[in-house]
Amino acid sequence: MSKIKIITDSTCDLPKDILDKYDIDVVPLIINLGDESYLDGVDIHINTLLRKMERDNCKAFTSQVTPARFHEVYERYIKEGYSILSIHLSSEMSGTYHSACLARDSFENSDITVIDSRNVTSGLGILVLKAARLMKEGMEVKDIHNKLMEYIPRVSSLLGFESLDNLVKGGRLSKTAGIIGSILGIKIVLEIKNGKILVKDKFRGSKKAMKYIIENFEKSGHVSGEPVMLLHIENKDIYHPLKQYLEDNDIDYINNEVGCTVGIHSGPKACGIFYFS
Numbered sequence: 433m434s435k436i437k438i439i440t441d442s443t444c445d446l447p448k449d450i451l452d453k454y455d456i457d458v459v460p461l462i463i464n465l466g467d468e469s470y471l472d473g474v475d476i477h478i479n480t481l482l483r484k485m486e487r488d489n490c491k492a493f494t495s496q497v498t499p500a501r502f503h504e505v506y507e508r509y510i511k512e513g514y515s516i517l518s519i520h521l522s523s524e525m526s527g528t529y530h531s532a533c534l535a536r537d538s539f540e541n542s543d544i545t546v547i548d549s550r551n552v553t554s555g556l557g558i559l560v561l562k563a564a565r566l567m568k569e570g571m572e573v574k575d576i577h578n579k580l581m582e583y584i585p586r587v588s589s590l591l592g593f594e595s596l597d598n599l600v601k602g603g604r605l606s607k608t609a610g611i612i613g614s615i616l617g618i619k620i621v622l623e624i625k626n627g628k629i630l631v632k633d634k635f636r637g638s639k640k641a642m643k644y645i646i647e648n649f650e651k652s653g654h655v656s657g658e659p660v661m662l663l664h665i666e667n668k669d670i671y672h673p674l675k676q677y678l679e680d681n682d683i684d685y686i687n688n689e690v691g692c693t694v695g696i697h698s699g700p701k702a703c704g705i706f707y708f709s
Contacts, residue, residue, distance in 0.1 A: 434543070436567050436576075437514040439505060441497055441528050442472040443521040444557040445663065445691045454564035459505055461528065461693045462495035469495075470692070478665065478695045485696075492696045496528040502535030506544055515543040515573045519560050519580070521552040524627035545577050550627040553694045554661035554706040555587045561659070561686075562708075583708060588652055590632065590645040591622045591663070591704030592670045621645060622704075638669035645670070645704065646677055652709040654683070660707045665690035667703035674705065 442460040451458060460471040465484060470476040472494070485492050502518070509516055518536070523529040529548045536544040549556045559580055566576045619641040621632045635641045654660065660678060662685045664671040678685045690698060
């Protein structure tokens with residue numbers, strides 16, 4: 433059995449205990465805030481970032497991982513005799529996947545497989561976790577890749593947002609959707625489909641949005657034995673009832689906090705679930 437190193441980027445938003453358990457290498461994107469730059473997940477926490485953005489009124493934006501950075505990481509593991517499985521956020525949202533492909537192509541006869549997850553945050557995270565578990569079961573890179581290709585279209589997501597301002601400013605959502613989301617009291621439920629963020633539905637009040645998320649989760653047929661990713665960023669109205677629902681129904685879930693890269697675009701007060709259906 434070959435040695436396999438799973439590599440992802442910081443938008444996976446997986447908890448540290450999972451990253452440590454499976455020895456997953458996370459390559460950070462860059463957070464640019466005013467005149468300062470930080471490594472996502474290394475130099476700055478999401479709560480600090482949001483407070484800085486609010487207090488200092490600084491424009492924040494992200495930079496993709498460069499091919500040179502990926503080359504550096506890949507080279508280190510190649511020298512240690514690893515086969516590499518590199519899984520990244522949707523190519524529709526960032527050039528990070530393409531950077532990984534360029535780095536892969538700079539090596540001759542090296543066992544590097546790069547995957548476009550067609551997702552981001554916990555949608556990427558649930559695929560990385562799936563790959564890590566398959567690796568622990570003894571599966572080879574080629575077989576893990578094939579299995580992930582089956583699972584990528586099965587990643588479902590339902591995310592409640594209080595404001596879409598950051599998503600519109602970051603170019604992740606249309607201005608039309610932003611206008612809908614700016615109406616007082618309206619909560620927007622989004623999904624990630626085919627690598628893009630889309631508006632699923634809109635509701636007046638968090639309770640209706642939460643009820644819709646749960647109803648759709650039940651209808652879609654969550655894959656038994658696979659965890660649900662509960663993603664949140666300062667949203668108690670949806671987070672606590674969703675958490676209670678999962679616990680009351682004995683559904684295995686992983687509690688994930690939004691990281692800085694995703695948080696810049698989502699803004700505060702967002703919550704939702706990712707799962708295989």
